[in-house]
Amino acid sequence: MAERLRDLLGIEELTAQQIAFLLDEAKPFQEFQRHPLKKLATLRGKTVALAFFEASTRTRISFATAASRLGADTMNLQAESSSLKKGESLLDTVRTLDAMKPDCIVMRHGSSGAADFVARHLDIPVINAGDGTHEHPTQALLDALTIRDRRGTMEKLNVTIIGDILHSRVARSNLHLLGKFGCCFTLCGPPMWLPREFECLGKQVRRSSRIEEALEGADVAIVLRVQQERLHEPALPLDEYILLYQLTPERLKLARPDALVLHPGPMIRGLEIDPAVADGPQSCVLEQVTNGLAVRMALLFVMITTGSEADEAKGSAHAAH
Amino acid sequence: MRVVEKTQLMSATEIERTLQRVAHEIVEKSGGTANLALIGIRRRGVPLAQRIARAMHGIERVEVPVGTLDITLYRDDLSKIASHPVLHSSDIPFAMDDKDVLLVDDVLYTGRTARAAMNGLFDLGRPSRVRMAVLIDRGHRELPIEASFIGRSVQTSSREIVEVRLKETDKEERVMLVERVE
Numbered sequence: 001m002a003e004r005l006r007d008l009l010g011i012e013e014l015t016a017q018q019i020a021f022l023l024d025e026a027k028p029f030q031e032f033q034r035h036p037l038k039k040l041a042t043l044r045g046k047t048v049a050l051a052f053f054e055a056s057t058r059t060r061i062s063f064a065t066a067a068s069r070l071g072a073d074t075m076n077l078q079a080e081s082s083s084l085k086k087g088e089s090l091l092d093t094v095r096t097l098d099a100m101k102p103d104c105i106v107m108r109h110g111s112s113g114a115a116d117f118v119a120r121h122l123d124i125p126v127i128n129a130g131d132g133t134h135e136h137p138t139q140a141l142l143d144a145l146t147i148r149d150r151r152g153t154m155e156k157l158n159v160t161i162i163g164d165i166l167h168s169r170v171a172r173s174n175l176h177l178l179g180k181f182g183c184c185f186t187l188c189g190p191p192m193w194l195p196r197e198f199e200c201l202g203k204q205v206r207r208s209s210r211i212e213e214a215l216e217g218a219d220v221a222i223v224l225r226v227q228q229e230r231l232h233e234p235a236l237p238l239d240e241y242i243l244l245y246q247l248t249p250e251r252l253k254l255a256r257p258d259a260l261v262l263h264p265g266p267m268i269r270g271l272e273i274d275p276a277v278a279d280g281p282q283s284c285v286l287e288q289v290t291n292g293l294a295v296r297m298a299l300l301f302v303m304i305t306t307g308s309e310a311d312e313a314k315g316s317a318h319a320a321h
Numbered sequence: 322m323r324v325v326e327k328t329q330l331m332s333a334t335e336i337e338r339t340l341q342r343v344a345h346e347i348v349e350k351s352g353g354t355a356n357l358a359l360i361g362i363r364r365r366g367v368p369l370a371q372r373i374a375r376a377m378h379g380i381e382r383v384e385v386p387v388g389t390l391d392i393t394l395y396r397d398d399l400s401k402i403a404s405h406p407v408l409h410s411s412d413i414p415f416a417m418d419d420k421d422v423l424l425v426d427d428v429l430y431t432g433r434t435a436r437a438a439m440n441g442l443f444d445l446g447r448p449s450r451v452r453m454a455v456l457i458d459r460g461h462r463e464l465p466i467e468a469s470f471i472g473r474s475v476q477t478s479s480r481e482i483v484e485v486r487l488k489e490t491d492k493e494e495r496v497m498l499v500e501r502v503e
Contacts, residue, residue, distance in 0.1 A: 305399040
């Protein structure tokens with residue numbers, strides 16, 4: 001039995017057993033997306049606060065849909081909201097939400113460590129939907145589920161990550177997760193975007209600034225977007241980036257013939273990824289989105305139903321027939 | 322919580338004989354098996370449903386489809402569990418609309434599992450009829466639920482637990498009455 005989760009702040013502190021448990025819990029929710037009536041009463045009467053201090057469409061819609069399909073209500077805080085513009089502190093904003101008694105808070109923020117900070121001040125579960133450049137745990141979970149479904153396993157694979165890894169919370173969460181399952185990594189991009197931090201965590205990580213070399217023998221290629229909004233100036237002019245690092249069909253052929261192509265989205269066709277690859281048979285981008293919904297439903301289910309009532313009553317595990 | 326074994330309610334042979342008899346009853350009381358489908362409630366309802374389907378095939382040469390249903394998402398007591406509830410997939414390989422559904426479970430007790438199972442069924446469509454077959458009916462209903470086909474009715478107290486052990490899920494095959502001891 002996997003150890004109980006109270007918050008989901010990052011992948012780094014999870015055990016392989018907890019990760020496998022969450023992915024297994026997502027399977028029935030994958031099936032659920034095909035039901036004619038996509039509405040459960042499991043979290044009826046529960047409220048999920050969506051506190052997105054950083055702009056997001058896909059992740060926010062995914063969490064909102066997950067909550068709603070489980071029967072829960074949502075509270076929606078968005079980046080452009082006036083209270084933040086008026087200078088309200090993060091803690092005050094979150095405490096205001098908390099005073100309205102949500103059962104869980106899903107948080108995205110531009111500062112690394114923000115989710116952890118909030119979790120230390122609140123009793124309710126906190127789910128990190130992306131904090132600065134630190135972690136984006138649900139993205140790594142849905143990527144792992146996609147890989148496991150397509151390849152049958154997520155263990156001991158050769159994973160190449162292409163792009164601005166230095167500033168990528170997606171890359172960090174993926175490195176932590178797949179690293180716990182024995183995967184080897186090649187980080188590929190302009191040298192100033194390839195950090196050395198993972199080498200001291202004992203993971204099998206090598207760095208390469210040549211995409212051809214980086215893709216040789218890869219089982220999985222994770223393509224990252226060039227995050228222009230995060231940088232004042234990118235490391236290369238964009239057309240040089242395209243020339244050197246775009247994932248084209250010819251470059252993809254250097255990987256294993258059954259290699260998977262993942263992208264956290266949104267994709268910029270013609271920039272980091274060739275449209276033929278994005279739409280090709282090896283691309284998993286749409287499955288990633290569907291799996292994201294299943295993973296988030298599983299997470300909300302697991303974290304909200306295991307409640308304080310249970311801690312008090314020390315209920316028995318036997319369901320009444 | 323400790324449990325102490327009190328008596329054996331059914332042996333392996335008795336279980337098998339009972340399932341055969343229940344299969345005959347179902348065939349007799351269904352007015353035709355054309356739209357009939359069995360749905361086993363996880364966990365132990367599943368092998369029981371499969372065995373009943375096989376028995377019915379032996380009697381009438383009919384192939385009755387068998388589905389499996391995990392009711393965890395429909396339970397009314399999720400907040401009372403201390404550890405994370407483990408979900409399993411349901412697998413219902415037929416359309417629910419107009420089906421003559423027979424839910425199968427090992428024990429019928431308060432009726433809450435049956436209520437949860439019906440919620441699950443109705444999410445998938447509109448069955449023409451829903452009935453229930455159980456190996457053991459132990460009384461103490463908390464909801465207006467009944468089984469149409471019962472292997473054996475047993476009088477129990479609420480301190481007792483009826484444990485159905487099947488070769489597909491446990492290492493042995495018998496039905497035990499056990500008691501909770503503080």
